[in-house]
Every structure is written in C-alpha cells, then in structure tokens.
Amino acid sequence: xxxxxxxxxxxxxxxxxxxxxxxxxxxxxxxxxxxxxxxxxxxxxxxxxxxxxxxxxxxxxxxxxxxxxxxxxxxxxxxxxxxxxxxxxxxxxxxxxxxxxxxxxxxxxxxxxxxx
Amino acid sequence: xxxxxxxxxxxxxxxxxxxxxxxxxxxxxxxxxxxxxxxxxxxxxxxxxxxxxxxxxxxxxxxxxxxxxxxxxxxxxxxxxxxxxxxxxxxxxxxxxxxxxxxxxxxxxxxxxxxxxxxxxxxxxxxxxxxxxxxxxxxxxxxxxxxxxxxxxxxxxxxxxxxxxxxxxxxxxxxxxxxxxxxxxxxxxxxxxxxxxxxxxxxxxxxxxxxxxxxxxxxxxxxxxxxxxxxxxxxxxxxxxxxxxxxxxxxxx
Numbered sequence: 001x002x003x004x005x006x007x008x009x010x011x012x013x014x015x016x017x018x019x020x021x022x023x024x025x026x027x028x029x030x031x032x033x034x035x036x037x038x039x040x041x042x043x044x045x046x047x048x049x050x051x052x053x054x055x056x057x058x059x060x061x062x063x064x065x066x067x068x069x070x071x072x073x074x075x076x077x078x079x080x081x082x083x084x085x086x087x088x089x090x091x092x093x094x095x096x097x098x099x100x101x102x103x104x105x106x107x108x109x110x111x112x113x114x115x116x
Numbered sequence: 117x118x119x120x121x122x123x124x125x126x127x128x129x130x131x132x133x134x135x136x137x138x139x140x141x142x143x144x145x146x147x148x149x150x151x152x153x154x155x156x157x158x159x160x161x162x163x164x165x166x167x168x169x170x171x172x173x174x175x176x177x178x179x180x181x182x183x184x185x186x187x188x189x190x191x192x193x194x195x196x197x198x199x200x201x202x203x204x205x206x207x208x209x210x211x212x213x214x215x216x217x218x219x220x221x222x223x224x225x226x227x228x229x230x231x232x233x234x235x236x237x238x239x240x241x242x243x244x245x246x247x248x249x250x251x252x253x254x255x256x257x258x259x260x261x262x263x264x265x266x267x268x269x270x271x272x273x274x275x276x277x278x279x280x281x282x283x284x285x286x287x288x289x290x291x292x293x294x295x296x297x298x299x300x301x302x303x304x305x306x307x308x309x310x311x312x313x314x315x316x317x318x319x320x321x322x323x324x325x326x327x328x329x330x331x332x333x334x335x336x337x338x339x340x341x342x343x344x345x346x347x348x349x350x351x352x353x354x355x356x357x358x359x360x361x362x363x364x365x366x367x368x369x
Contacts, residue, residue, distance in 0.1 A: 005180065005194065005199070005200070006199040006200075007198075007199070008151065008196070008197055008198050009196040010196075011196060026196040066251070070196070085178060085222060085224075087224075087251045088224075088248075088249070088251060089251070091249050091250055092249075092250040092251075092252060094251045094252060095252050095255065098252065098255050099255045102255050102258045102259050105258075105259060105262055106258060106262060109262050109266065111166075112261065112262045112265040112266050112269075113149060113197075113258065113261055113262050113265075114149065114151045114152065114155070114197065115151060115196070115197050115198075116151055116197070116198060
C-alpha cells in the first residue's frame, strides 16, 4: 500500500469522496461524533455534509473542533485514516465554509493548484 | 557549500553581476504548492513554473520532520500536493537562541525562501519559517496560489505579444506579491527573447554573429533579427564586439 504521506493527497469535501475511491486524500472537517469504540468518528465539511473516518487503532485521545485527516477512501466512501492533525483555534476560529469555497476553486483550476 | 543569508532576506550572491541578473529575474515572492516547485524547470540559474519565472517563494504546510545540525535545521514540510519538501534553514551561529529554535513536527508553518536544485533534487533555503497562529491564513494561501499563478501567466501571455520599449520594472503592478510587486517578464517580445537567449548561451569569445543567429532562427527574417539586435543593444542587454555583426550578452558568465 505504501506510505500515503509520500503521495499527492487531493483536498476534498464529502461530495468528492465517490470520485476518489481507493485514492489517498486529505479531508478537513469538524468533529460531529465519535463512536464509543474510538475506531470511528464523523466529520462535517464546510457544507455540513458528513464523512465517516475509520481508524485501524482506536483513538487514544479526545478529539474536537476542526480535524485534518490524511487517509485513503474505502469502497464504502469512508476514509481510512492514516494520520490526523487538529487545527489550532486558540486564537481564531477556523472558517470551514471559506475553506470549502477554496476547495471549489482549486478543483476548478487544477492547473494552478496541482496535486502531483 | 552554504549560503549566507543577509538580513534583507535575499540569498543571491553579492556583486554587480548578480544585480544585473536581478534586473531581469523575477522580483516577486510567489506563493506556490510543493508540487509546483517540484515540477519547476530549471534553465541555467532560473526556475520556471509553466513559463512563469520564480525565485523567492512561499509555501505553507505541516512539519513532518525536523533535524538540527550545527549549521542548519532541515525540515520536511508537507502541503499534501506531493511528498514533503526539504526546507533548510541556516542557523545564525552568532545569535544565541531566539531565531533558531526548532519548530516541532505537527506544526503548520509558512515558509519563505529560495528554490534550489542539487543533483536533480529540489529543496528550499528558507529565510523565514513562521508557525501559523490562525489557520484561516492557510485558506488564504490556497487562494493566493491560484490567483498568483493565474495572474502571472496571463501577464506573461499578453506581454509577449506587446513590444515594450523599456526593460524590467513592471508593465503593470500585480500588487501584493512582496518585493516591488514587479513582474517576472523582462519586457522583451518573444523574438527579442529568443535572440537574447541565443546570444547569452554563445560560448565563443567574440560572441554571436548575425549570420549565426539567422542560421539558428529559421522563423525569423534577417531584418527582424537586426531589429531585435538593435533593440537589445540600445537597452544594454548586448554589446557589439569585433564588429557590428558580432554581439555578446552583458549578462554572460
């Protein structure tokens, strides 16, 4: 499978999952809920649409707020998480809707924002 | 070898030759993705991303790895567009602490630096690495990348169709891209650029002759070549050597 961190990981929203089945992606969203087992959590994107993120090992910490996930899209259109990072919001809240608008732009102009 | 970084942030070598080069080189600091930097083509000492000349760039990404050595810190910065990029920050050994604290992996940073290529591997020599305090800056950076490359490319395309009677220093001010905001286009038409590049790359001591230029530039008439040579000479890009038929570049090594 290889380390996805060495590959291009297109930034996507929930609506793009279907087009990236099997591919490495980067997804930014707000934590909506965490499964009691800690092996699954749900993020909402800038349009409020939900994406399920799965983990091979249960979470060993509480996560909240805006999370950036790197992983591969499964054939169930969930994301198998390889790593994640919490966006800092200690000084300013993160505008997820604006980020979603930026995603639309980079998807519209891949020649000016290439992945790979 | 290393590069000594002046406080002004320009890592290019000192001296009049470098100053002449900078007149033609991009004065911008261009926001880029790692993927764009990796794809940049190198011609002599300049890099081009889809024909847009770049030198100083900014990237934003997360630090995946940090390694401190006596004279430099080597980071690997990841913006998801490709594999993480090597970013080297030279340590000011005179300064105690402060500037040279290692930024920990997992931190999102903004890097400003110069693109370098060594043995076909690209890297950045950073003159500034700043942790992001507001992640909305990251969103802005994404938009700035698209805007910058789109605008620079548009200006490049339109400038090459319009003959300019002045050299560098801006056909239009793009504004907001650091430095003086001037454009990477050197104010030359496509014909003039082609003639200049041939003359620049000519290794012969007496320079390139008009006849040689005509042989190499099949698409250009002798009168077009002569016009280009006259213009380049009057602008100071080239000078005649043994006679009025032979020219060398003022920027030659």
